[in-house]
Structures are given as C-alpha cells and as structure tokens.
Amino acid sequence: MNRREFLAAGGGVLLAGLPAVLPATPAAAQTSGARARIVIAGAGAAGLAMAARLSRGMPGATITIIDAKKEHHFQPGFTLVGAGLWSPARVTERNADYMPRGVDWVEEAVAEFDPDANAVVTTSGRRIDYDFLIVATGLKLDYTAIEGMDASLIGKEGIASIYAGPNEAAASAAAIDRFLETGGTGLFGRPAGEMKCAGAPLKITFIADDKARRQGRRGAVELIYNAHGPAVFAVPPVNDKVKEMFAARGVAVNYGHVLKAIDPGARRATYRTEAGDVTLDYDFIHVVPPMRAPDAVRQSPLPWQEGNLAADGWVEADKPTLRHPRYANVFSVGDIAGVPRGKTAASVKWQVPVVADNLIAETAGRTPSATFNGYTSCPMVTGYGKAMLIEFDYDGTLIPSFPFIDPLKELWVSWLIEEKGLLGAYRAMLRGRA
C-alpha cells in the first residue's frame, strides 16, 4: 500500500493522532450509582485508563489511585528513542495531567497488600481500606539479577538497554552509533520468563542492522541474537518470518542462551545454556533484564501459588475476566496480570474496558459479561520506515484488525502506526476514551 492508498483507507485519521488507529473497544456499560471504595495500585498506562473509566462509570464511588511516580512515560516510544529518532522529552509527560477529576491520588507506593483484610498499606504506613482493588503496578526490571550488571552501566562500555527509561534509551542510541563507528560484535537477546513487549529486543536488532547498512558499515559489524529458548518469538508464524529475515540480513541466532553475567570492563557476557555456561566477547550488547512483579506484590498473597507464573510473582487472574480467583473483589490489569502473553499497552487498551464494564455492571446489580481474549499487539519495526503489525490472542492466533494490513509483511503503513499513530491512541486510552 502506498501513501495515497493508505490515506484513502482512513490513515488520515491515524495521522492526526486520533484513537481510530486501534480497533474500537467494547461499548461502555451503563453507569453504576454504587458508593463503593475503589483502590487502584499504580498510575501507569493501566491504572490511569482504569481511573478514567471508573470515574465516569461510577460517579458515586470513592476512587483512590496510589503511585509515587510523578512522570508518565510512553514506553512504546522508547524503541524510537533507541533508534535515535525521538527525544526523551517526546515520551515524557506528567501523571498529574491525566488524573481524572474527583480521583484521589496518593503520591506514595503501596508497601503491603492485605487482601484478607481488604486493605493496602502505603510506604508512609497509611492504611487504605477498599471494597474493590485494581492491581496495576506494572513490573520490576531486575537488572541486578544479571551478575555484574546494573542500570547505571547503560550507555557505558558498549552497554545499551532501551527498557530502563527515556534517558537510558537515548544513551542506547548513542551506544549503537559508537558501535557502528568502531565495528565488532554486537549481542542482542531477551530474558527467560514473562516480559513486556517481547518484540522490542527484536526491533532494536533490526534497527542496528538497518542503521549499519544505511551508514555503509554492515560489513564492519557482526550481529548475534541470543534467544532464551528454541524460538525467537513465541507465535509460530512470526517466529518463522523473523528467522527468515534474520537469515537474509546476516543476523546469527543462538538458541537456548540466557544472559546470566556480564563483565563490562572485559566486554564479556556469560550465557546459561543446556550444555553449560557459554562466554561470548562483545563490543556492544543490548541487555534486556529479567522482569518480575514489584516486591510488594510478590511478597503478598496475591500471586499465583503454583505453575509457571508463580516464581516471578504475577498476580493470579482468570484469563477472560482478570478477576482474582481467590479474592473476588481483586482484579489485575496491565503487565502485572498473571495471564499468558499480554504485557503490552495494546493489551491494556482491551483489558481495562473489560474489567471496568464488569465492575460497573456488577455494582449496578447486572450480570457482568465482558471478556478479554488475550489481545496483544506490537508493530514489529524491521528497519527505518518498515514494520509488521502483529496482533494475536491468548492462543497465539493472528487476529489482524485491518483488512488492508498483512501482519507478516514489512509495510510502511505499519511503521506509520508505530511512529505516528500509537502515541495519540495511547493518550486517548489514558483518558478512557479509546
């Protein structure tokens, strides 16, 4: 599709940054007059979107949102900062600007969740009782779980990581530029376990490859992607496509390699493999840390007690409703929810209306009926000006929203969604309007 066809197909709406970029969410439920006390832990993408919807849908409720963080980051934009295209300022806003009127913002973290007593305790020791709790704390980036690594090393000694924040993403862009200048071996990869935006480690690999080509430096660098398991991406058709593209672009892949230690001075990385530890020398490394629940959640009764989501503390949740099976008045939304896949802002966009509509219906005496199908999406950037718009559900089935976009084709239109459309759609989501 060329630019003219795209605009004719409705891309003009997208270019204006309006929420039409993403498919419409279910129609809002009617309102509830319940005077319930609702606590939302976390004011990131999911917490703010939930506060916006509930404050409109439950005008009689007392809504308290708890988060110490004052800045709001548009994290999907970190990839574009890491690509050297966006500035850190473009992905940084103020949480205050998105706080819905009438919602009480407690500017502290939750230190303790006590679901048996229907209460949370903040870091200052303040106890807040609730009738309903929404857990929306996102996740913790555990850089120090990699021996020798810590986030302060990003931008030094050939170490990059677009995950840690806008400034670290900008430092990563500079580290990529230095690497392309000097040449050598660049290592990429991802952690074992659940992670947010599993496409981002692949995107930054594609960006480094494309940038090297554009600068005539591809012959000076060797790029290696270290996959944590037997695939580079969990959805089989996407995995096949990315492998094919890596092969065509000369990106080598090691399977079953999990980064366990790093020696920044010697520029050496050690990976855990089935055959024992393997050490690789590098000139540049993009580190993606292990991710787990924040400590307050992990140490609470809320996480899964068994199964593969238990060890990292993900909150136990029913897949279609995100309701806690053991605590019926607790829901989790966003990255903290212990469901397969998800962990994207695109998933948040679909999860929040489901939980909000069900809560509104239930407190108004109606039967809640909204369900979440696991929708996850990621514009997989494959170079400057090219991306694949990949959307899938809990089962890993591709569920494209736009008939004119082939999910497994590198397209300019899919790039445009990443570069021009997502931020507008994201802001509308924070305001509960998308």
Ligand SMILES: Cc1cc2nc3c(=O)[nH]c(=O)nc-3n(C[C@H](O)[C@H](O)[C@H](O)COP(=O)(O)OP(=O)(O)OC[C@H]3O[C@@H](n4cnc5c(N)ncnc54)[C@H](O)[C@@H]3O)c2cc1C
């Ligand atoms: C590099 C990168 C690229 C990405 N690319 C994409 C993409 O292309 N498409 C996409 O859809 N998504 C992408 N994402 C993922 C997306 O940004 C997240 O999935 C989304 O932000 C999750 O929202 P959340 O509210 O769960 O968590 P967050 O937005 O991270 O917010 C969590 C909030 O909880 C707060 N908190 C933590 N602990 C506590 C506590 N104890 N008490 C109170 N508050 C607490 C934090 O301060 C924070 O404000 C990307 C993310 C990164 C890092």
